[in-house]
Amino acid sequence: MTNNLLTTVEAAEYLGMKKSYLHKLMMKKEIPFYKPNGKLCFFDKDELDQWLRRIRIAPQEEVDRQAIAYVTQKDLLK
Numbered sequence: 001m002t003n004n005l006l007t008t009v010e011a012a013e014y015l016g017m018k019k020s021y022l023h024k025l026m027m028k029k030e031i032p033f034y035k036p037n038g039k040l041c042f043f044d045k046d047e048l049d050q051w052l053r054r055i056r057i058a059p060q061e062e063v064d065r066q067a068i069a070y071v072t073q074k075d076l077l078k
Contacts, residue, residue, distance in 0.1 A: 004045045004046060004057060005034070005042040005043065006039075006043045006044075007040070007043075007046070008022060008023070008040075008043070010043075011033075011043035014045070015048060015052070026041065031043075031048075031051055032047045032048075032051060034040065062078060063073070
């Protein structure tokens with residue numbers, strides 16, 4: 001598991017953000033991190049990948065298909 005842990009600087013670089021913004025996310029407890037000795041913070045790379053994928057924006061074609069399926073289903077229930 002140690003190979004998967006990143007420092008704050010490495011995590012910010014991995015996520016493509018400034019270290020200060022990463023600190024802001026940490027203070028708001030919006031991103032998962034570990035603080036084993038109460039000083040240094042570490043990030044699990046797999047958890048960062050999951051965090052990046054937490055909000056998916058669907059392409060318009062997919063939204064349209066879902067809307068048609070929803071409307072069609074409602075019509076069948078009438």
